[in-house]
Amino acid sequence: MTPAILADLQHRHAEPHRAWHNWARISAMLGMAEEVSHALADRPAFILAVMFHTAVFDRGVPDCAAQSIALLQRHLGRAMPPHMLARAEALIQAVLRQEPPDTEDPGLRADAALLLDLDNAPLGESAERYADYEAAIRHEFAHLPEERYRMGRIAALQMLLWRSRLYLTDRFYLDREKRARRNIEAMLDRLHGD
Incomplete structure (x- = not known):
């Protein structure tokens, strides 16, 4: 991830209407993710999902998750393998729905469960x-x-x-x-x- 993308994410998470969904929360989630990184099936996708899942956030906007996914695609769509981006997107959708995805992939389900637990920590x-x-x-x-x-x-x-x-x-x-x-x-x- 480039310094410019990281700066954009930090800027977005510093918006004045955010009291909880801010960069301090992302940092805390990343810290908790580091503690359980050995249990992750796809660590890079998981980290992307943590960093982007509330990149676009406003309680008055109903499609923030879709906009966050679109931002992820704009920032990293050419730089990351498609399967990694697809997994990150599935994890972001899991947070939105507050349930693991309906998939045959046990690693994706396990990563989603862990992300949901971090979100609800x-x-x-x-x-x-x-x-x-x-x-x-x-x-x-x-x-x-x-x-x-x-x-x-x-x-x-x-x-x-x-x-x-x-x-x-x-x-x-x-x-x-x-x-x-x-x-x-x-x-x-x-x-x-x-």
Whole structure:
């Protein structure tokens, strides 16, 4: 990746409407990815997906993932092998849908599960860090009135609790699942109490 592309990504992630989906988050995800790099089927595609999955981000724009993929293609379409770009695109789509792709490729499914767990890692942080995450998410939805945001957030968090597992990989499940559920339940109590 060239310095110009990296600078463009950092510039995009510094947009003022981003409180959570910023470069600090990308850096944290890259750090976590490094810890589990031995488990990745396609490390370069995985790293590209981390770096580009929120390259275009605005809560008011419905097709940000498609625009992020288009940006990936514009920046790296001629420089990277087509199969690597296709895997990165599939991983970005998995984050958008919040589920691994329907594929016969076990490596792609495993990488997608790990990327989803990295994306959802903040749910299982300490209560204080989780509160910071929730505050940042609220900032990114600043365009919504409080009541509308509250109802939408309650629905989103409740849907998470209905999942049989928040984390798809055993590593994250064992380390974060219980704490994540406690964090979400506590936030739901607060939202219902407001």
